[in-house]
Amino acid sequence: MKKIGLFLCVLFSLPVIGQKVTSPDGLLQVELNLSNNGTLNYGVHYKNQEVIQNSPLGLNSSIGDFHQNLVFISSKINKIDDHYTLPHAKVSRVHYQANELISTFLNSEKDTLHVVFRVANNDISQTYRINSSDKSRITVYEESTGFKFHPSTVTFITPQIQGEEGWMKTKPSYEEEYTYEEPVGTPSKYGLGFTFPALFKLENDFWVLLSETGVTSQYVGTRLGEPNAEGLYTIAFPDKSENAGIGSTYATTSLPFQSSWKTITVGDNLAPIVETTSAYDVVKPQYSPSQNYVSGRTTWSWILWQDGSCNYEDQQKFIDLAAELDFEYILIDALWDKQIGYEHMPSLIKYAQNKGVDVILWYNSNGAWNDAPQGPKNRMNTSPARQKEMEWMKSLGVKGIKVDFFGGDKQETMRLYEDILTDANRYGIFVNFHGTTLPRGWERM
Template identity: 50%
Template sequence: MKNIIPGIITLCFVLFSTAAYSQVAEVESPDGKLQLSVDIESGNPVYSVTYNGQTMLEDSPLGLTTNEGDFTTGMSFTESSTGNVEKAYTQAKIKQSFIRYRANSLKCTFSNADKKQISVLFQVSNNDIAFRYELPMWGDTKAIVVKSEATGFRFPDKTKSFLSYMMRPMEGFARTSPSYESGYQANVSMYENQSPEGYVFPGLFRINDNGWVLLSETGVRSLYCASHLSSFKDGVYTVEYPNPGQNNSFGSTGAQIGLPGVTPWRTITVGGTLKPIVETTIPWDVVEPLYEPSQDYQYGRSTWSWIIWQDNSMNYADQVKYINLAAAMDYEYILIDAWWDTNIGYEKMEELIRYAEDKGVGVFLWYNSNGSANDAFQTPLNKMNTSIARKKEMKWLKKMGVKGLKVDFLGGDKQETMRLYENILSDANDHGLMVNFHGATLPRGWERMYPNFVGAEAVLASEMLVFVQDVREKEAFYASLHPFMRNTVGSMEFGGVILNKYLNKGNKEGQKRLTTDIFQLATGILFQNPIQFFALTPNNLTDLPEFEVEFMRNIPTTWDETRFIDGFPGKYSVLARRNGNKWYIAGINAEKEVKKLDLKLPMLAGQEVSFYNDKKDGSPSMATVTIPENGEFSVNIQPNGGFILKQQ
């Protein structure tokens, strides 16, 4: 009897443990390295992730709360099914032009206490996980509001984070925040991530010495709100919906969807090194185009007076100078910024557009998105925020031969604002217009979803270099983060390559640039956007070395392939990009000491290349060098400097 009782106790404990915690299903990547497990823990659905046998995410919560039921607790497993996904597609606007996607899928269905079901669909490819919630009809219920998500990410202890703050709503210039233009916490303990508003996507995490994880979302459109990461609470980051104060407190903070319906995809990119982080295409792999392009949109380079010459340049004479600059540089476009309707006027603008056309230069025009969401006052105003006004304006733009729009001041992630983004894009496509967004949210798969979308800012970009000394001092630091974070999940319209010594029209004193010329040229390769609004000025044609002018005259903006070469976020970054048959290798150094790198460049092995680098005093140089047959090449990068290898 004495031996039987302990056995009964042990058996009861095992049965209790099994009931409290049971594994539901597993799925792994095609190469078997990335594994995801789904479990039920005391009625709470959770998932975990390993890579090469190392834990990358511990048990992390799943679930939604809706106005028709709670799907976060008291859940039971119903069924699961597996499958595979294969597709190939082309995309000219991202880091790679041809993509082949292969993934294994797992669909887990759960029931809540009211017997209502919800499913989670996981797609696991090599180095990437994408998952979303799928909601069926519940009886006669065909419309619901999703109030919040329990979706979370629980990393192993001692994980280090690289995150950018979510801005507080209705603050900053003309109460236009949030606009994804904040600084970063880089390589810090998760316990320091206590921002009250949380952090924007994407978020990057270093899992001890075991690898890296990048979190983001994709597939957000008019049918849902965009989301972000919470601060670090109780050992986990969760998906948070927009602050109710966004959009001047108008519009729901959740999502109104019809049933059956789906959420956007949450994405997790995992790697033992930073290579999968930089090279991922998951934001576009799991989405599809929403409409056909109305024409064959052409991408390229643009001049832009406002960034250096500012508001005073918004006059006819100065815009002629920038059209002439675009023509001299063989650029495809000019961007004419705010106040053109007031300072130049519609009648003279028609004349200016014809002048640009005669020079072979297409025109982008700036518009304020606002009518009632914030206090932004620059004009044209009240042209993009309503369907009637928007279509009338776009009819005129099409008649004049304008090629595209830059739409500004879209502060917020509510579903109400996502509808405005989609409406502007859809109407613009009907009129043959490309659209770039400024003062905007992160693009979430939009390059593939919207054929006429040509980029968004959503970063602490070039204008802040002009306005803020602290940003100038941290320019190299921020630039070394973008290839691993912001720019790896979406096109980034930075508006850079500033070659004036001072960031103003006089170029003699004032806001001094603290990075080298070669650093600036390198960012033209490191930063990816299908149309680049470069910060060149007319004086650059004569005050720069000819090799710099020629480099900028021939710089591409679309890429067929992107490869990670070397780097560490916040310290230095080296990427290789291919346009056609020509490779460009670009790197920058954000550290205070000279960085010596021994690079492996098999794509350039045995070839003669143009080598752009900084001298010890920071002045630019260009030479022709031959890469050894083994593809190994050593380079010294000066502090706040850069280098480029360009295939001849």
């Protein structure tokens, strides 16, 4: 009986071994494998050359392990053909075509894992979906998703820094220096891995860009963890020090669940890296724009004269400059609440509007996660305060906000980004995030 059981198990895993999905042009290929102990791995080839070596997949959660002891159930391949527009991005019209592999597995608790790969010309997107017949929620503790490169590969990447570091404990702010052409597997400066996007150059002059998209309030923002000596980089969740230690490093949500998308862009030159639309291709809008938001150019006194320039007279000078240059906006930066005052803002905004210039106002995101003194503070971090402030801005015709000093990528912070964007859209205000994570697909979402 033991021999029969083992024989049946091997037969059962055979359909997924060597399962492949290729791009529409046939040049980019992902191969998915299930090992005898039920662990998943994948590899990537481009133009018949290896790009990413055998690398792990899966995740660990409160409802069970989705990394090992998996049993193959089924798979299917779909064709994706999508047209969409991007009014404020690198291209205005996108025709996205890809082949999608969805492979389904059961873990030891009999819950279902769907591993999804979408392969377009030069772009791969990967996500996990989990559902259960008897459970209603899940906490994801970690991902096993990895990217293993040949030892000859070199990197162009920037390190992740701990929370509560830097000026007024405002980091991480995604402002650390990039390293150039370091050997793959080199430890990061701060021991916390590297932020997205991350660029790699292979010995054969192929280029690979790794990033993440599709992050909502239901997940965390991830990064690349510390590599091992063999050149394997695995996904890491936020560090506990982020946001002054406030909030969990895990992601908790209801079932069914979908993770963020990890993206891999591959090319034999840098054009596919620069031109990729992978951040937008696999996401969908979460709500409709309340109006047509108009992008434009802005004058900004802070870049020349810093905090001291945020006074009534200097802002008038930069309003006049915007009008003279035929710029659409002025950005009135930090400390306007104290150095100009709420009581004087209506007349300053009206002065700008009479010159044909619209106004963008700066805000501190902070509630309690940094020591930055600049205000306005405590206006964006809670829904009642935020909506009251946005109602005031709308009444004066303010067109946009710049929100600064975000302190990490925990789920709580992803929720704050989402809430600010949603409320701002309700009041017809566009948003510029600063001192912040990467957009993670939000331009389309």
